[in-house]
Amino acid sequence: MTAVWIAVAAVGVATIAIKGAGPLVFADRPLPRAVSLVMPLMAPCLLAALVVGQTVGDGQALVLDARVAGVAAAAVALALRAPLLVVLVAAAGVAAAARALGAA
Numbered sequence: 068m069t070a071v072w073i074a075v076a077a078v079g080v081a082t083i084a085i086k087g088a089g090p091l092v093f094a095d096r097p098l099p100r101a102v103s104l105v106m107p108l109m110a111p112c113l114l115a116a117l118v119v120g121q122t123v124g125d126g127q128a129l130v131l132d133a134r135v136a137g138v139a140a141a142a143v144a145l146a147l148r149a150p151l152l153v154v155l156v157a158a159a160g161v162a163a164a165a166r167a168l169g170a171a
Contacts, residue, residue, distance in 0.1 A: 133170040137162030 098106070122134045140161035144154040 130171075133162045133165035136165040136170065 097103070118138065122138050123129050123131065137158040141154050141158035144157045149157070
């Protein structure tokens with residue numbers, strides 16, 4: 068077994084231990100008020116950070132290309148409360164049009 072697989076297994080075991088320890092530690096106690104107010108916001112914030120990172124980053128620098136136009140179109144469609152299928156088609160269409168017009 069290589070060092071990489073040992074590290075993967077160690078991270079997996081640590082993840083299971085941390086996830087299992089939470090309910091054991093906080094089983095009979097409510098979460099602190101500050102944590103319970105922030106908890107519902109964590110998933111949307113993480114998703115937004117992942118979208119921004121994948122949209123404008125290439126690992127080395129910021130890149131403004133057709134993906135930005137597609138995400139902007141999706142944001143506008145979401146702001147207008149369009150159905151998910153319309154949001155996806157708008158984002159894909161705008162990104163494709165931007166690429167066809169020369170955006171990398």
